[in-house]
Amino acid sequence: MTTYISLFLSAIMLFIISFYTFHQRLLVLTRIAVAHLLRPRNLTILLWHWPFGVSYSLGGDVCATEYGIPGCFLSDNASLFHHADAVVFHHHELRTSRSYLPLHLPRPASQRWIWLSLEPPVNNGNLSRYNGLFNWTMTYHRQADVPIPYGKLVPLPPNSSSFMIPKKGDCLVSWVVSNYQPDHERSQVYQGLRKYIPIQVYGRWPRRPLSEQSLLRTIGRCHFYLAFENSVAPDYITEKLWRNAYEAGAVPVVLGPSRADYEALVAPGSFIHVNDFNSTQELAVFLKQLATDRRSYENYFKWRQTHKVKRYTDWRERLCSICVSYYRLPSNKVYYDLDAWAYS
Numbered sequence: 192m193t194t195y196i197s198l199f200l201s202a203i204m205l206f207i208i209s210f211y212t213f214h215q216r217l218l219v220l221t222r223i224a225v226a227h228l229l230r231p232r233n234l235t236i237l238l239w240h241w242p243f244g245v246s247y248s249l250g251g252d253v254c255a256t257e258y259g260i261p262g263c264f265l266s267d268n269a270s271l272f273h274h275a276d277a278v279v280f281h282h283h284e285l286r287t288s289r290s291y292l293p294l295h296l297p298r299p300a301s302q303r304w305i306w307l308s309l310e311p312p313v314n315n316g317n318l319s320r321y322n323g324l325f326n327w328t329m330t331y332h333r334q335a336d337v338p339i340p341y342g343k344l345v346p347l348p349p350n351s352s353s354f355m356i357p358k359k360g361d362c363l364v365s366w367v368v369s370n371y372q373p374d375h376e377r378s379q380v381y382q383g384l385r386k387y388i389p390i391q392v393y394g395r396w397p398r399r400p401l402s403e404q405s406l407l408r409t410i411g412r413c414h415f416y417l418a419f420e421n422s423v424a425p426d427y428i429t430e431k432l433w434r435n436a437y438e439a440g441a442v443p444v445v446l447g448p449s450r451a452d453y454e455a456l457v458a459p460g461s462f463i464h465v466n467d468f469n470s471t472q473e474l475a476v477f478l479k480q481l482a483t484d485r486r487s488y489e490n491y492f493k494w495r496q497t498h499k500v501k502r503y504t505d506w507r508e509r510l511c512s513i514c515v516s517y518y519r520l521p522s523n524k525v526y527y528d529l530d531a532w533a534y535s
């Protein structure tokens with residue numbers, strides 16, 4: 192009799208346990224299914240050709256391991272064209288006929304074509320032949336679908352050591368220039384300034400090239416750096432500001448887009464804008480005076496207490512950022528007038 196009872200009890204126990212584990216399993220399965228539905232699928236980003244022919248390794252899950260962006264698969268293998276969620280075309284190679292758009296291939300309905308350029312509009316040439324082909328743009332411009340500025344400010348991690356202004360020698364202003372053209376606006380401002388103050392000029396043009404190692408050290412010894420863009424266009428702010436001036440530790444004197452464009456990226460009191468002066472003489476007088484006023488000069492470095500410069504140099508990081516933007520970007524967008532967009 193007791194055996195029957197214990198058998199019966201065991202059966203009940205077994206039933207309870209199996210029901211419980213079944214239930215658990217069901218819960219786990221549901222959770223996986225929900226997570227799968229909610230989690231965006233992996234995106235495949237195809238780079239049609241490498242910018243300027245310089246390739247990087249795409250082995251492993253680069254976006255996840257290097258930049259903390261999961262579910263973003265980068266490839267430069269053109270045979271993935273039919274599966275790619277987005278195809279990226281760097282403009283320089285199209286323009287110089289080193290590469291071509293795959294207009295002969297059937298284009299998957301949901302695939303986005305991305306026009307990529309870091310050049311100012313005048314260097315891109317006439318874009319009208321690309322009208323009606325691209326869905327998204329990827330440039331330094333804030334209004335691009337995938338904005339890729341040359342640099343940005345990021346908050347300092349807590350307890351990081353404070354920035355030291357490099358020791359200044361008797362150098363007031365420096366400028367590094369390789370491509371000097373007399374008709375550039377920046378050349379005219381330089382010629383105006385040098386009548387009133389000494390400017391140390393380096394680079395290919397004056398045949399005083401600086402090595403990678405000595406560049407920042409040399410500029411850092413000067414109070415000011417002429418961060419003059421070679422082309423004046425909205426939002427076009429390059430490594431002349433981020434690297435040559437900020438990273439070297441010299442106060443940038445900027446010539447480029449409007450003050451408002453700079454202030455969208457950096458602290459208002461961290462640079463001197465050429466347009467704020469009525470003449471190069473006025474600017475020269477201001478620089479000379481500021482260099483002797485230690486407290487006012489040091490105020491230009493105040494932002495360093497809370498922020499540091501992050502520059503973008505690796506194309507992979509920029510490509511991975513497509514996946515971050517992907518889901519918030521409009522589908523069914525087409526650039527019917529790329530020139531008009533680029534010059535706006």
Ligand SMILES: *[C@@H]1O[C@H](CO)[C@@H](O)[C@H](O)[C@H]1NC(C)=O
Pocket residue numbers: 232233252262
């Ligand atoms: C997404 O990519 C990761 C890493 O490559 C891989 O482990 C995972 O299986 C992929 N998921 C899907 C749904 O394809």
Ligand SMILES: *[C@@H]1O[C@H](CO)[C@@H](O)[C@H](O)[C@H]1NC(C)=O
Pocket residue numbers: 268269270271
């Ligand atoms: C490109 O992808 C195809 C198809 O997946 C594969 O057969 C081929 O080996 C790949 N090529 C390279 C260079 O990885």
Ligand SMILES: *[C@@H]1O[C@H](CO)[C@@H](O)[C@H](O)[C@H]1NC(C)=O
Pocket residue numbers: 317318319530
């Ligand atoms: C580009 O070329 C087209 C046709 O050749 C012309 O109509 C257009 O004005 C040009 N655009 C620019 C910005 O030069």
Ligand SMILES: *[C@@H]1O[C@H](CO)[C@@H](O)[C@H](O)[C@H]1NC(C)=O
Pocket residue numbers: 349350
């Ligand atoms: C950061 O600084 C705070 C206050 O100065 C200190 O209490 C803390 O231990 C520091 N943390 C690290 C990681 O050094």
Ligand SMILES: *[C@@H]1O[C@H](CO)[C@@H](O)[C@H](O)[C@H]1NC(C)=O
Pocket residue numbers: 467468469473
């Ligand atoms: C530029 O000139 C205007 C008008 O003459 C004057 O009000 C302004 O103060 C000048 N700017 C500077 C920076 O001196």
Ligand SMILES: *[C@@H]1O[C@H](CO)[C@@H](O)[C@H](O)[C@H]1NC(C)=O
Pocket residue numbers: 300301302303304323324325326521522523524525
């Ligand atoms: C992308 O642009 C093309 C025009 O070339 C258009 O036919 C297609 O519908 C667009 N696709 C998406 C997903 O926006």
